[in-house]
Amino acid sequence: MPLHLLNQPESLAPSGELETPSGELAKETEQKPAQDLMATALGYHAEPRPGKLEISITKPCATQQQLSLAYSPGVSVPVGAIIADPEAVYRYTAKGNLVAVITDGSAVLGLGNTGPLASKPVMEGKAVLFKSFAGLDAIDIEVEAESPEAFVDTVARISPTFGGINLEDIAAPHCFMIEQALIERLDIPVLHDDQHGTAITIAAALQNALELQGKVLSEIRIVCVGAGAAGIATLRLLVTLGLDQENILLVDRQGVIREESQAPHSYCRPFISSSPRGTLAEAIEGADVFIGVAAPNLLTVEMLKSMASRPIVFALSNPDPEIDPRLAHATRDDLILATGRTDYPNQVNNVLIFPFLFRAALNVRARCINDAMKLAAVRALVELAKEPVPEQVLEAYGEKKLAFGANYILPKPLDPRLREFVTMAITQAAIESGIARI
Numbered sequence: 001m002p003l004h005l006l007n008q009p010e011s012l013a014p015s016g017e018l019e020t021p022s023g024e025l026a027k028e029t030e031q032k033p034a035q036d037l038m039a040t041a042l043g044y045h046a047e048p049r050p051g052k053l054e055i056s057i058t059k060p061c062a063t064q065q066q067l068s069l070a071y072s073p074g075v076s077v078p079v080g081a082i083i084a085d086p087e088a089v090y091r092y093t094a095k096g097n098l099v100a101v102i103t104d105g106s107a108v109l110g111l112g113n114t115g116p117l118a119s120k121p122v123m124e125g126k127a128v129l130f131k132s133f134a135g136l137d138a139i140d141i142e143v144e145a146e147s148p149e150a151f152v153d154t155v156a157r158i159s160p161t162f163g164g165i166n167l168e169d170i171a172a173p174h175c176f177m178i179e180q181a182l183i184e185r186l187d188i189p190v191l192h193d194d195q196h197g198t199a200i201t202i203a204a205a206l207q208n209a210l211e212l213q214g215k216v217l218s219e220i221r222i223v224c225v226g227a228g229a230a231g232i233a234t235l236r237l238l239v240t241l242g243l244d245q246e247n248i249l250l251v252d253r254q255g256v257i258r259e260e261s262q263a264p265h266s267y268c269r270p271f272i273s274s275s276p277r278g279t280l281a282e283a284i285e286g287a288d289v290f291i292g293v294a295a296p297n298l299l300t301v302e303m304l305k306s307m308a309s310r311p312i313v314f315a316l317s318n319p320d321p322e323i324d325p326r327l328a329h330a331t332r333d334d335l336i337l338a339t340g341r342t343d344y345p346n347q348v349n350n351v352l353i354f355p356f357l358f359r360a361a362l363n364v365r366a367r368c369i370n371d372a373m374k375l376a377a378v379r380a381l382v383e384l385a386k387e388p389v390p391e392q393v394l395e396a397y398g399e400k401k402l403a404f405g406a407n408y409i410l411p412k413p414l415d416p417r418l419r420e421f422v423t424m425a426i427t428q429a430a431i432e433s434g435i436a437r438i
């Protein structure tokens with residue numbers, strides 16, 4: 001049974017009671033929905049058969065002739081074709097539509113280092129999203145690796161099977177070196193989703209939220225809690241898009257990262273601050289934007305109250321955000337709030353991006369996923385959020401109306417337009433930037 005659910009009956013539930021005027025949550029009434037979620041989630045994963053994936057075959061294999069084509073002797077013919085021309089593998093095998101979702105289990109959602117075995121439901125889940133949102137076949141691979149080098153070696157050795165490698169839930173700082181090493185070593189796209197999928201989604205959501213709040217990226221002051229995969233990649237992308245490096249305070253367990261010696265790893269270096277502010281409470285005072293990619297319940301009511309007018313709070317730790325959304329909304333009515341969860345408005349989650357980055361990359365057989373493709377993905381999400389929302393999406397979410405505004409800053413993950421709109425934008429960027437192979 002997942003430890004997280006067992007140990008945290010206060011885990012947020014969408015239909016729980018509102019907080020009391022004093023700000024305390026009515027815990028007793030919350031336990032019921034949390035227990036319901038436990039039972040429902042376990043039942044969903046266990047029945048009618050364990051897990052969320054199965055393999056299906058695409059060629060008939062019911063007669064002697066079909067068997068002799070699928071297996072010996074017929075199968076030797078495509079083998080010969082691939083020996084003669086390795087690119088023929090894309091014509092005669094499933095490689096070109098197959099993505100590996102690979103983890104070492106070191107940073108699983110916000111649950112921490114669960115190890116590879118316990119990460120399997122999350123990785124199967126990512127594979128489900130690849131298939132249902134982008135039509136890509138994906139298989140989860142959980143690796144027991146004694147070092148980052150061993151992990152890289154394992155992934156490189158199994159890479160001939162796949163058209164792309166989605167690295168998932170690998171903790172900083174190893175994730176940076178692992179992704180870079182694999183990009184250099186392999187000729188298929190490799191992407192660490194928690195870095196780039198998250199950064200792209202946050203960048204798009206932030207641009208739209210800023211527009212709604214009447215603020216501009218180059219002038220805002222931002223506090224990011226979590227100096228890991230998601231935090232570092234997001235700040236890098238936001239700086240590329242115009243955020244002033246001087247206006248960033250990056251916070252880890254020790255507080256604002258202000259000195260090299262205090263930084264948990266060298267990837268923090270560009271974001272070391274000279275500010276006198278040391279604690280999160282000091283950092284957040286007057287800030288326009290809070291980005292939480294760290295752990296639950298780090299942003300207190302007092303901190304939220306101390307932010308600038310019309311603040312933006314992205315509390316993105318999964319499954320439990322840095323602040324309870326109901327508490328946040330009860331504290332301020334001028335904020336725009338997002339979480340990583342499906343059961344609240346404004347889901348800022350990399351699911352909006354990773355299926356389509358790989359769909360586009362595999363469509364044109366791109367050797368890698370480059371910056372032009374990532375920036376095109378940001379723009380596509382920004383634009384799609386401003387289009388009228390189809391009836392099908394309203395039905396899927398049980399909503400009467402959804403329109404660009406404080407409670408709808410990004411398209412919903414179940415929006416079928418994402419597949420065409422976002423994939424097309426990324427594909428176009430791949431072609432124009434010259435990395436498409438077909």
Ligand SMILES: NC(=O)C1=CN([C@@H]2O[C@H](COP(=O)(O)OP(=O)(O)OC[C@H]3O[C@@H](n4cnc5c(N)ncnc54)[C@H](OP(=O)(O)O)[C@@H]3O)[C@@H](O)[C@H]2O)C=CC1
Binds near residue numbers: 318340
């Ligand atoms: N909504 C979304 O789409 C996504 C959300 N996330 C969420 O972001 C979080 C981080 O993920 P990721 O970057 O991949 O993981 P990493 O392990 O790479 O980074 C987590 C970082 O957060 C820090 N941290 C943990 N607890 C605290 C704390 N109490 N105060 C300050 N810093 C803290 C860690 O420090 P230390 O190393 O000392 O533990 C580490 O620097 C997770 O909760 C995850 O669910 C991630 C990706 C996508």
Ligand SMILES: CC(=O)C(=O)O
Binds near residue numbers: 110194317349350
């Ligand atoms: C969404 C996601 O990838 C994470 O929380 O790790």
Ligand SMILES: [Mg+2]
Binds near residue numbers: 109168169193194
């Ligand atoms: Mg993840």
